[in-house]
């Protein structure tokens with residue numbers, strides 16, 4: 141396939157010509173949750189299933205009903221609740237599995253039993269103890285039974301990619317004749333390369349005897365980091381269903397990441413010539429929901445949905461981005477539901493991005509002032525990972541962004557009861573020698589501490605954002621509290637770190653109070669001249 145790509149063409153992803161459809165089969169709730177640390181209960185699965193339906197998934201593999209009563213109920217509830225996608229349940233080629241999967245799917249608008257049986261010599265001999273013919277006979281008998289219990293049947297030849305290609309053709313031809321309408325050739329152990337997988341799919345498409353409506357599916361694992369590339373290679377060779385998971389979760393190193401497959405097909409549409417039915421603006425919210433439900437975050441540098449996917453810190457890239465977004469981005473943050481591209485200021489940033497940020501904050505320093513601000517900014521950035529707006533503001537106004545005080549905490553006590561209110565008392569000292577103690581009650585210990593600090597300092601804080609996250613590991617992990625509060629018609633941010641998250645919150649609140657006090661009354665921007 142030849143393709144001319146214009147890297148500056150903002151419209152290279154526009155879908156104006158009808159193309160063949162690739163079905164997206166989501167197995168987050170089956171293969172994804174099967175990996176250690178990713179288990180989801182019935183309620184979590186139902187929430188996730190609704191999000192997957194809104195995302196536009198064609199087939200949701202909701203679970204393995206024979207695995208446990210809760211998984212059976214999860215699949216049954218999802219089957220009853222969703223009306224858009226096909227709902228699928230996984231089953232071994234065993235009567236018990238097939239029957240319970242059929243029962244779990246009874247309420248579905250459109251159901252699919254997904255049968256699997258290993259076909260590779262290693263699995264046949266060591267795992268199943270079956271001959272080639274026994275595998276074919278067992279698969280066909282199971283497909284015939286499953287057909288009577290669901291609208292359609294998918295058959296997966298487990299470990300297909302390490303199976304003799306000619307034998308795989310026999311298995312799939314028999315499965316299609318028995319009634320399977322989707323033939324899945326998984327790279328169960330993530331062994332293949334893109335060139336090999338494309339060749340194998342081309343071979344299967346050429347030789348497997350089947351009706352026209354039967355489609356081939358890929359299911360790639362990421363053991364060598366090639367799951368997405370392999371899935372795309374399978375599509376290039378004619379696969380018309382891709383099995384994948386949100387955030388790429390799944391057995392061992394995971395499955396092909398759904399968001400990466402979908403965005404690759406979209407961004408490089410002229411190359412692949414296919415469409416999916418996915419509403420890509422829901423990719424990021426769906427990824428976030430999964431991290432909340434499983435407690436497993438994605439790495440910052442994860443493609444498409446990682447925090448850095450649309451963030452730039454280095455000056456040369458920021459300069460390019462300010463001139464033309466296409467210089468360093470091939471997708472829009474909005475297209476994956478991530479809001480705006482961020483230019484983060486840190487030690488790698490340059491003057492262009494710094495000046496732009498200062499302008500947003502209302503400062504327009506001349507060249508001489510800019511030299512001083514830039515030097516102070518770099519010195520601060522060498523010590524901090526990220527320079528925030530309030531730091532820049534302090535620099536631009538001629539204040540010391542690293543200044544602490546005037547208020548310091550000398551004592552903090554909190555008391556809370558499950559289901560009841562909480563109380564807090566604080567003792568603070570001021571650099572002017574003043575010492576003050578105050579107490580307050582609140583909806584919880586955080587609320588009580590914030591109120592006590594407001595009272596003690598006389599500064600009202602209207603908290604608009606509050607986040608706590610671990611910044612180290614283990615039972616004695618440090619927690620970082622980040623607060624944003626509204627005061628005098630602007631937002632102020634403060635951070636606090638401690639092994640005690642209430643104490644971290646108190647430090648964050650006091651950091652805001654101190655900033656407000658250090659900057660009031662606010663001098664004019666020209667104060668930079670006095671740096």
Ligand SMILES: CC(=O)SCCNC(=O)CCNC(=O)[C@H](O)C(C)(C)COP(=O)(O)OP(=O)(O)OC[C@H]1O[C@@H](n2cnc3c(N)ncnc32)[C@H](O)[C@@H]1OP(=O)(O)O
Nearest residue numbers: 174204206207208232233234256257258267268298328391
């Ligand atoms: C590649 C994949 O992702 S496959 C899906 C993997 N997912 C899971 O295993 C999660 C859910 N699994 C479970 O809850 C349990 O394994 C169960 C309930 C399904 C089975 O539990 P048990 O009956 O105790 O069997 P156990 O898991 O220990 O062993 C697997 C058995 O299934 C057999 N088996 C494995 N795959 C298949 C298959 N596709 N078709 C028929 N039998 C199979 C094995 O040969 C073994 O049989 P044996 O008990 O006669 O020796």
Ligand SMILES: CC(C)C(=O)C(=O)O
Nearest residue numbers: 256296298299326328
């Ligand atoms: C059950 C099958 C499709 C599977 O998950 C695999 O082979 O990886």
Ligand SMILES: [Mg+2]
Nearest residue numbers: 171328359391
């Ligand atoms: Mg798998």
